[in-house]
Amino acid sequence: MAYRNGTYVAFDGNGTTNPTQGDLKYYGLLRSWNKLSKYQLDFSDSHLKTYQVKDSSSKQTLQKRLLERMKNSKNMLLIISDDTNFDRGLLNFEIEKAVDYYKIPLIIAYTGYNAIWGVDNELENKWPKALKERIINGSAKCIHIPFKEKAIMCAISRFSVHSTGDDILTGSKHCYTKETYINWGYTN
Numbered sequence: 101m102a103y104r105n106g107t108y109v110a111f112d113g114n115g116t117t118n119p120t121q122g123d124l125k126y127y128g129l130l131r132s133w134n135k136l137s138k139y140q141l142d143f144s145d146s147h148l149k150t151y152q153v154k155d156s157s158s159k160q161t162l163q164k165r166l167l168e169r170m171k172n173s174k175n176m177l178l179i180i181s182d183d184t185n186f187d188r189g190l191l192n193f194e195i196e197k198a199v200d201y202y203k204i205p206l207i208i209a210y211t212g213y214n215a216i217w218g219v220d221n222e223l224e225n226k227w228p229k230a231l232k233e234r235i236i237n238g239s240a241k242c243i244h245i246p247f248k249e250k251a252i253m254c255a256i257s258r259f260s261v262h263s264t265g266d267d268i269l270t271g272s273k274h275c276y277t278k279e280t281y282i283n284w285g286y287t288n
Contacts, residue, residue: 107256108173108204110194112184112228126179126211126247133249163193170197174260176204179247180226181211192230199234199241205269206231206242207255213246215281219273234272241269245276250284 109130114122170176176198184191198204208231210216210223223244224232234240243259245251254276258267 104172104174104261106169106173108170108176108194108198109179110176110191110198111179112181112191113189114183114185115189122183123179123181123211126181130177130179130252133252159190162190166190166194167197170194170202170204173198173202173204174262175207175256177207177209177252177256178231179209179211180223180228181247182226184226184228186227187229191228195228195230195234195240199230199239202261204261205259205263206240207252207259208242208244209247209252209255210244211247214248214286215278216244216246216275217278218275219244238272240272242272243269243274243276246286248284248286250286251276254280254284 109127111123111127113124176194178195195206198206210226216223227235231240235242243255245255259269260267263269
């Protein structure tokens with residue numbers, strides 16, 4: 101069995117390889133937070149642990165590489181934005197494999213929010229098909245958070261395949277408490 105210490109980051113590529121467009125820009129921001137010393141976020145990015153895949157690679161080659169990265173991951177950070185598509189690209193494949201095969205807990209980070217108080221129709225309407233199916237059937241173990249550095253840092257450090265006690269995600273619609281957001285200095 102592989103040593104699972106990485107965080108697998110998933111997002112909708114929105115059909116672009118331009119790092120300033122679509123959800124790719126959020127992954128770039130996340131990597132900046134992880135790299136620059138002025139930020140506290142520190143995680144092991146599973147995508148940097150294997151060979152990179154070229155844009156011209158076949159879908160089968162790309163899927164194989166993604167599964168290799170997932171196999172070594174302790175959790176998945178799923179970035180959801182207003183541009184995330186319901187059923188396009190590889191995002192549904194990634195969610196399906198993470199939940200069904202690797203049993204990886206999902207940290208769902210929504211862009212454009214300061215806090216997530218509960219899972220409602222507004223959030224549900226942003227979910228990709230595979231996520232929606234797995235939340236409805238209860239097989240996805242999730243926490244829903246804003247795409248903010250402190251929230252991401254806390255969730256990555258707490259929720260993983262290695263979690264025990266209070267850090268085990270047992271359902272699909274967990275959120276942080278108002279007190280937690282206040283402690284982070286977030287406002288509504």
